[in-house]
Amino acid sequence: MNKKYILSFVILFAAFVLAASPVETKTISGYITDSKDGESLPGATIFIKDLKIGSSSNNYGYYSISLPANNYEIVFSFLGYTDRVIDIRLMNDTTINIEMVSASEQLNEVVITEQSANANIISSQMSVNKISSKTIQAIPALMGEIDLIKALQLLPGVKFVAEGSSGLSVRGGSPDQNLILLDEATVYNSGHLMGFFSVFNNDAVKSVELYKGDLPSKYGGRLASLIDVRMKDGNIKEFHGNGGIGLISSRLMLEGPIAKNKASFMVAARRSYADVFLLLSSNENLRNNVLYFYDFNGKVNYSINKNNRIFLSGYMGKDVFKNGIFGMTWGNSTGTIRWNHIFHEKLFSNTAFVASRFNYDLGIPEGNSRAFNWGSSLTDYNLKSDYTWYMNSNNTITFGISMMHHTFFPGTIEGIGEESFITKYSLPNNYALESAIYLGNEQKLGSVFILKYGVRVSMFNNIGSATIFNYDNAGSVIDSTTYSSGNFFNTYTGFEPRLGAVFIVNEVSSIKASYSKNIQYIQQAQNSTAGSPLHIWFPASPNILPQIGHQIALGYFRNFKSGMFETSAEAYYKKTNNAIDFKDHADLLLNKYMEGEMLRGKGWSYGVEVMVKKATGKLTGWASYTFSKSIREIDGINDNKSYDSPYDRPNDVSIVANYILNKHISFGATWVYSTGQPVTFPVGRFEYNNTIIPVYSDRNSYRMPDYHRLDLSVTFKPENKSGKKWHNEFNISIYNAYNRHNAYMINFKSEPDTPDVTYAEMTYLFGIIPSFTYNFKF
Structure with a gap:
């Protein structure tokens, strides 16, 4: 650099x-x-x-x-x-x-004022969506489970990866290109129950912001988006609680003062009980299955004095699946210690120590010749300090530094018990240090022009002990180099400029533009888009260059009727260098030569996002349409020709509505449509040594059927007796109301008596699913 x-x-x-x-x-x-x-x-x-x-x-x-x-x-x-x-x-x-x-x-209508109504017009930030916990709660839920990630999937430029999945593709990016933060701690796997539900308990969430490209200079490390989730601090004045009992899970949140107006706490817990219903099955195999998830959120804060405040927050969640012959667990845990300090009225700082861990284990229990245990994990420790200098009415300067240590434990498999024939095998650990400094300013130039500019300077160091394999052009190992423990043996640096501008046309409209460069030093090995947690995170290395993304965006924002309606239209173009994809039939699990399975190239995406939002009155919600393309060109794939990425869905529509009939009854509805997912199909076959070998089409040259779905809900709030602190609420939701059979996967089969005839068989996950949830607060 x-x-x-x-x-x-x-x-x-x-x-x-x-x-x-x-x-x-x-x-x-x-x-x-x-x-x-x-x-x-x-x-x-x-x-x-x-x-x-x-x-x-x-x-x-x-x-x-x-x-x-x-x-x-x-x-x-x-x-x-x-x-x-x-x-x-x-x-x-x-x-x-x-x-x-x-x-x-x-x-229960949202009230809007002249100043708050036009906040989106004068904000220097573009390509950002904010969504409240109240809005999330009003959206019809799958099996009654309120889901933050499912709500984000309804925003323009955001697409779900697969039916029921918690994975997100933002502006054509892959799920691992999203930086998901919970109180500043990285969440590496956002899904429960194979991705059908997210790890975020809405009762514990205060705010959610989605940045789709125009990241502030303080954030980096991902190419596609930032999802910034903040937990509630806890009621500092009174003790309160709320929760719910649904068909698949129950939850409870408690909050209150530790010292009134000085310190407070918040704790929340959630547990599913799908395994309880399995006990009612007539199928003995199903009765022996165990399937559930649980999670805990906790936070305390203490105001030492007017200039100092301490926060301590944490999350722990786990999924468990077991049957008579196989078991699997996975989960996240995070912890954050933050210190807010006001040096003087113009200088605010936040210093934090953050820990994050994702792990999974699977295996076959003892007593079987194939009994084994296989575990994998990723652990981070991050020390960071951020500063905001309110220099004057025209300049707000931000600057800071961060250092994050990564430990990649890709996997160890070992036999269990004397009968197991499986011998212990471990992939080598990887260690890395990711650090950055940044400087930025939001500057007002007169009354109609705002300029936002900054730079993030990042550095990534691979650290020993490590063995680095050298590969030829075919991906075969030539030799290797071993580095001792603590040795910094490979370094990447990056200069990441950020630039944004706002021209305020008048009080109700503005034009915004932005450019950003981002560098991603760690990525995920995944050869499917389903919700499986069995993915391996790996760092940039001498063989794997960091991915580099450039994005430009231009938008027009206009409000109508005193802010009752917000409209926006954004166009963007993204280019990715050193994009990664894998060879056909790549072996990714427990393969110490995995880097040899990777191919490198470039990718680009572009699109237009249009949104109309109504935030006041009896009827609230939004409608959005996105046209987009996501394309890759990787040497060694598709005869070196460009092809649609797995996340290319050109047309995407979302309609979200909530209607308050009266103070007791409200209705919710969502309708989504998107172009079918690109797939690669077999187009022929041949026989070799009595084995049928399929011949596949060009990469992603076919598509699944188009996806669309209608969800409905009604919420009833009974009259609350005067002075009674306990409040009840009953919600009925219908997921996939018109029973659309959306394709989850397509398999190709042939019958034994007609082996020369191949037919396609579609698998879908969900038909119509009604659910009932009882919510309460006190």
């Missing part, structure tokens, strides 16, 4: 910032929170009516804005809350903590 790039950027950065520095100012700062439970409100809008300028609170609800000394009327607003208006004579630096009151919801 050329050091001149970094030096040039720093010089230009300083020149831009200093050129826009205004006259001497005074600062007003503080936290914006919910008046009822004390939860911070990230993204709340602060609007100075006299100057027609604004700002927003950060991820922890902190805000800071500098203004010339004068008298001001300041409006604080947040979607679903009543505006808070204060008049202030700003002559000195002032701290004002704002408590927002939830808007009166006569029919």
